[in-house]
Amino acid sequence: IENETSNDPWIRYIRINYLKNSKTELMKKLEQLEFKQRLYSKHDIQFDQFKTIALSLAIDEYLIDYHFEDVFVFNDESTKKLTPLYEDGSIAMQDKSSLLAIEAMNLEENMIIMDACAAPGMKTSAIASRLNNSCTIYANDKDKKRFNDMKILLKRNGVRFKSSTEDFTQIDPTKYSNLDCLLLDPSCSGSGINRRLEYTHQNHGDQSTEENLNIKKRCENLAKFQLAILQSAIAFQAKRIVYCTCSKYQIENEDVIEKLFEMNLDLKNQYEIIDPMPEWPLRGQGNYSFSLKCLRADYETTMTNGFFCCVLQRLQQQQQQPS
Ligand code: SAM
Structure with missing residues (x-):
């Protein structure tokens, strides 16, 4: 399999599991884990600009995805901190694609x-x-x-x-x-x-x-x-x-x-x-x-x-x- 260990800068997509929490509830849980939301206006930016913002996320920041409301974007280094939310079903570790x-x-x-x-x-x-x-x-x-x-x-x-x-x-x-x-x-x-x-x-x-x-x-x-x-x-x-x-x-x-x-x-x-x-x-x-x-x-x-x-x-x- 090719590309298994690519060196491209990477980000982490997660999907909210609405069966376990609403978007607001998940955002509160993220706040408790000391994550901050990076805000942007979909009306003001192009997808290419969104990509630049996503790739510049700090380890304690996240974004709501440009295309899908139930997808959040994190710095890849944040994955470990998200594990409890994955383990209790609050989120799924699922690529946006x-x-x-x-x-x-x-x-x-x-x-x-x-x-x-x-x-x-x-x-x-x-x-x-x-x-x-x-x-x-x-x-x-x-x-x-x-x-x-x-x-x-x-x-x-x-x-x-x-x-x-x-x-x-x-x-x-x-x-x-x-x-x-x-x-x-x-x-x-x-x-x-x-x-x-x-x-x-x-x-x-x-x-x-x-x-x-x-x-x-x-x-x-x-x-x-x-x-x-x-x-x-x-x-x-x-x-x-x-x-x-x-x-x-x-x-x-x-x-x-x-x-x-x-x-x-x-x-x-x-x-x-x-x-x-x-x-x-x-x-x-x-x-x-x-x-x-x-x-x-x-x-x-x-x-x-x-x-x-x-x-x-x-x-x-x-x-x-x-x-
Ligand atoms: N849809 C899954 C998901 O999103 O989690 C991933 C599916 S994975 C790409 C492909 C799956 O097809 C494997 O779990 C494999 O066991 C199953 N599979 C392969 N041949 C099959 C068949 N003839 N009938 C049913 N399932 C099959």
Whole structure:
């Protein structure tokens, strides 16, 4: 895995867990830990200026993120001091880039959601937090050990969820015929991760025992698996499918989406790719007709880990053309 020990100046993103405290309550807890909020006006500055401020944060300062209200930014050196808040579920140590997938889900109360590759549960937890548990979430993961760790994390964070440990490609879609959103965050090369975080729950399950395979071969294998996951997802007929990875490679991202549409010619009559966040600065790669509708994140542009996200929105019945 590349970039594991990057020397780039780094910051720490945390996400408020609304299931354990409100924003005001968390800010009080931070005050007790002697942190001060650095203020800025979103109206007065550009994102580039925000990046400069974030990188100049002192060890006892924090900012509220420029894009996401539930994300706070700290100097990386502050991480240790935040540990009690992480341990009691007040916050999650979650890179801002992951939140792109949550934003892309266009969450609304009472939604029925499946998180198909959910362990260790970071995104499930973010969904439940943003919806204050007013939703039905099926959290599934094939890996039993990771699944058990996920259940511990979700319980600690106060998340209400239904869980299963199945190979997603083997699940009978007719059992979940009314999904509003299907989140697909399958195993990937993890090549976008700028720096591995020390918390074990941030291990992205990328089967690193395959170390002896070279990166290219490994990504090709992962891309086949990712395509199989997407291929299975179509049968669920969810209103929205959100596909994401923390890989920086096109082969695991845009190319997989293109192949999906190539292999399923009728898919364009069922789903369209939409841009879930027009204000986001970094876009998909490749010359595909949909590339600019995909979201990407990286250290240079968005000051985050590398991330990719693509949204397939089901077309309204009357818009669907006969095949
Ligand atoms: N969404 C998680 C989060 O935000 O915490 C991270 C998911 S991690 C990138 C990918 C997960 O996919 C791993 O936990 C792995 O066990 C799971 N996985 C791999 N193949 C799967 C399959 N066929 N069905 C279900 N889960 C699978």
